[in-house]
Amino acid sequence: MGLLLAAKTFSSIATSAYRTIPIRSRPILAAYRKTPTRSMADSSASPFKKIQIQREDSTFDAYVVGKEDAPGIVVLQEWWGVDFEIKNHAVKISHINPNFKALIPDLYRGKVGLDVAEAQHLMEGLDWQGAIKDIRASVGWLKANGSQKVGVTGYCMGGALAIASSVLIPEVDAVVAFYGVPSPELADPSKAKAPVQAHFGELDSFVGFADITAAKSLEEKLKLSGVPSEVHIYAGVGHAFMNASPDGVKRRKEMGMNDEDKDAVELAWSRFGSWMSRYLSP
Secondary structure, eight states: OHHHHHHHHHHHHHHHHHHTSOGGGHHHHHHHTTSOOOOGGGOTTOOOEEEEEEETTEEEEEEEESOTTSOEEEEEOOTTOSOHHHHHHHHHHHHSTTOOEEEEEOTTTTOOOSSHHHHHHHHHTOOHHHHHHHHHHHHHHHHHTTOSSEEEEEETHHHHHHHHHHHHOTTOOEEEEESOOOOTTTOOGGGOOSOEEEEEETTOOOTTTTSHHHHHHHHHHHHHHOSOEEEEEETTOOTTTTOOSHHHHHHHHHTTOOOOOHHHHHHHHHHHHHHHHHHHOO
């Protein structure tokens, strides 16, 4: 019941956060709801290998990219689903020195939100208990297919799930989360069992989920866990600042998020690479 309650709590936080978008930006959002979003899942030139992973008595799709014998990283989607940007992140991760094998589990079972309303609906309908099981099965698949150690990373909704995985999935070796913390009903970061690094934007308006107060609260809880931890806050950027592709920047601007800082993005990727290399090296 805790995970189901957490899903409702998280949905309420995210919905409230988007309501904080200035009134002047809401007409842009209305227009945005009619604008389709490109999905890399449909690209014939995709670098990903599509696989199926067994989870108890069911299977789910996942996308894998990177060296076969490299340390593995499970990459968790934002509330949009497995769209172009989460795949951009996975490709980036597969190229970070010393290279990783990145795996994206399809938590929405093939569905992708093309606008804010659809994304919110998909997130509200997510089986959060099942999502944790998907992540655990994904970690297991990587360890059974050449990755001696496996980390978990995620963005927004996926960031919250990544931190939750450090508490709920003992097979996880390291976590890097971006702008998202789990509700207390989902997981208590003070009980984390794997090293956690987390990244937040100073201007993030997701109150109670990814704003500075939430970031600092997470930092204190991680200290209580006793595991190695870092929490980084980036000045002058807001939510989803890592979405730096042209399509990602366009979508953020259509949602009223006009900040851009390539230096912050590169610094976050550098810290990501150092963290994962430190804890996932054989």
